[in-house]
Amino acid sequence: MAFKLSTGGGTNRFAGTKASEEDIKRQTSIGKTHISFEGASYFIYIEDEGEREEFKKQRGVSHFEWFQEKTGNKNWVLYNPMQFKQDLSYSGKKILKFNTKDYKGGKIELPINASSCCGMFSWITLPEGFSLGKMFDTREIVDMTLMFAGSVIPKDFSLGEYFDTGNVESMSYMFYQCMLPYGFSFGDKWNTKKVKTMEYMFSEAKLPKDMVLPENFDTRHIDDLKYMFFESNINGNFNFGPNFKIKEGADITKMFYDCYIGENKIKNWYAEDFTHVRAILDGSIRPD
Secondary structure: OOOEEEOOOOEEOOOOOOOOOOHHHHHOOOOOOEEEEOOEEEOOOOOHHHHHHHHHHHHOOOOEEEEEEEOOOOOOEEEOOOOOEEEEEOOOOEEEOOOOOOOOOOOOOOEEOEEEEOOOOOOOOOOOOOOOOOOOOOOOEEOOOOOOOOOOOOOOEEOOOOOOOOOOOEEOOOOOOOOOOOOOOOOOOOOOOOOOEEOOOOOOOOOOEEEEOOOOOOOOOOOOOOOOOOOOEOOOOOOOOOOOOOOOOOOOOOOOOOOEEEEOOOHHOOOOOOHHHHHHHHHOOOOO
């Protein structure tokens, strides 16, 4: 069925429907920017301030602000300044970061049209009772680099039922230097099927006792696992789950270099030997 194009206030919209790749290509070829909002596609001339403001007004988000991502697909997004602020990431790229100063509680709204969560909750202490709910739907996110790097997360925190990672390509440094709490859960929609890199993902992190990686934490296709647990501290009864396996030819450079299991440091000649590390954790062999 062909899309019916409606027009309002200078803004072209595919009525209630997501435009096809062909339609997006056609609209962007004439200088329009594609904005995805609540399952529908909109096209505006992003350089036109009048169109930008009209779009916000029509969508009922007049208090939101515009920002162009420097990571992910580099989309134009709209964000709530009471929840996020423009900042620089650990890697020096401009990002949207959780605004701990102005946040007054309530549901977190993922920025409209976002493709990146790079550094979004990095190097902060998340408040007790903090949660990611229905309005933080990550189905379109491709970049989670540094997302929780250096953060302190409340006990029993779950990524929740709407934290969908099915389109994510980068999880590098995602939990770098993070203190993951006891009872941490990856939620219901964790999926690594499109992930290309997990380099430094848990580097220098503290991983809690009894943590289990879910079935969909599948690494069998991932080429880049270097330094993934570099200098991390893995506490007792950690379980890699059934599908954490190393692809033949994957880069596992110093994957477990200077890594501790409890109080025992893994000898660095085993830093690229996942079988040895797993055997320590399941009790098949004793730490050296």
